[in-house]
Amino acid sequence: MRNTSKLTAFFKKQILNLIDFLFPPQCPYCDAVIQRSQIMCDTCFHKIHFITGPICARCGWPLPITAVESDEKMLCAKCLKKRKKYDKARAVFFYDTFSRFAILKFKNADRTDLRRFFVHYMLQAGQDLFEKTDIVLPVPMYWTRKAKRKYNQAAILAEEIARKIHKPYAANILVKVRNTHSQENKSGLERIKNVRNAFDVKHKEQIFGKIILLIDDVLTTGSTAQACAKALKKNGAKAVYVLTIARSRHNRY
Ligand SMILES: [Zn+2]
Numbered sequence: 001m002r003n004t005s006k007l008t009a010f011f012k013k014q015i016l017n018l019i020d021f022l023f024p025p026q027c028p029y030c031d032a033v034i035q036r037s038q039i040m041c042d043t044c045f046h047k048i049h050f051i052t053g054p055i056c057a058r059c060g061w062p063l064p065i066t067a068v069e070s071d072e073k074m075l076c077a078k079c080l081k082k083r084k085k086y087d088k089a090r091a092v093f094f095y096d097t098f099s100r101f102a103i104l105k106f107k108n109a110d111r112t113d114l115r116r117f118f119v120h121y122m123l124q125a126g127q128d129l130f131e132k133t134d135i136v137l138p139v140p141m142y143w144t145r146k147a148k149r150k151y152n153q154a155a156i157l158a159e160e161i162a163r164k165i166h167k168p169y170a171a172n173i174l175v176k177v178r179n180t181h182s183q184e185n186k187s188g189l190e191r192i193k194n195v196r197n198a199f200d201v202k203h204k205e206q207i208f209g210k211i212i213l214l215i216d217d218v219l220t221t222g223s224t225a226q227a228c229a230k231a232l233k234k235n236g237a238k239a240v241y242v243l244t245i246a247r248s249r250h251n252r253y
């Protein structure tokens with residue numbers, strides 16, 4: 001029995017070696033050949049603009065380094081002025097030419113294997129959110145778009161994050177009730193109009209009085225997150241936390 005499993009493992013390794021020889025794993029950014037255990041090449045990894053240092057306790061926006069001298073809950077100027085529909089937001093890195101490329105591959109090019117890399121860092125970026133989280137939900141995709149794309153990238157991330165933090169995951173509570181145009185290349189106001197009333201909640205008893213961790217790939221102006229949070233809170237959610245892979249440096253409303 002032991003010898004059989006050893007033999008199976010040996011053959012598995014040989015097959016993987018042969019696959020690597022025929023189709024060497026490549027860096028998703030620059031196509032340089034990498035090892036199977038690597039997500040990307042070292043050169044590309046160092047180009048990513050991770051969000052580090054003190055951040056706004058609410059929206060996660062980076063704050064000047066002097067802010068650490070205070071014991072108060074640190075908030076950015078925008079959050080001091082106006083409360084958002086969601087309660088907290090965290091992201092791993094900035095959305096720029098470099099990270100956009102990887103996210104688009106993950107979204108549109110069947111590179112669902114990239115979720116391992118994204119989830120690894122999302123677990124670090126969102127660590128102050130998990131203790132209070134009751135349930136993990138993805139930002140939903142309208143069914144026609146999902147049928148075209150084959151998968152919802154936010155759901156892939158949310159499911160894995162829920163498993164890692166040992167919290168329940170539900171894909172069918174927050175739903176998109178109408179198709180919307182792509183948010184890309186739209187102004188802040190156009191984005192808000194585009195997603196207005198686009199989300200609804202099913203089985204609201206499952207979120208009543210709960211703290212929701214909402215997962216998406218990118219936070220741009222935050223209009224999608226706001227529309228989702230509005231629908232969740234209208235249906236009884238106590239609080240909504242948002243965790244994304246990336247967030248825009250610009251377009252802050
Ligand atoms: Zn590379």
Ligand SMILES: [Zn+2]
Nearest residue numbers: 056059076079
């Ligand atoms: Zn803020």
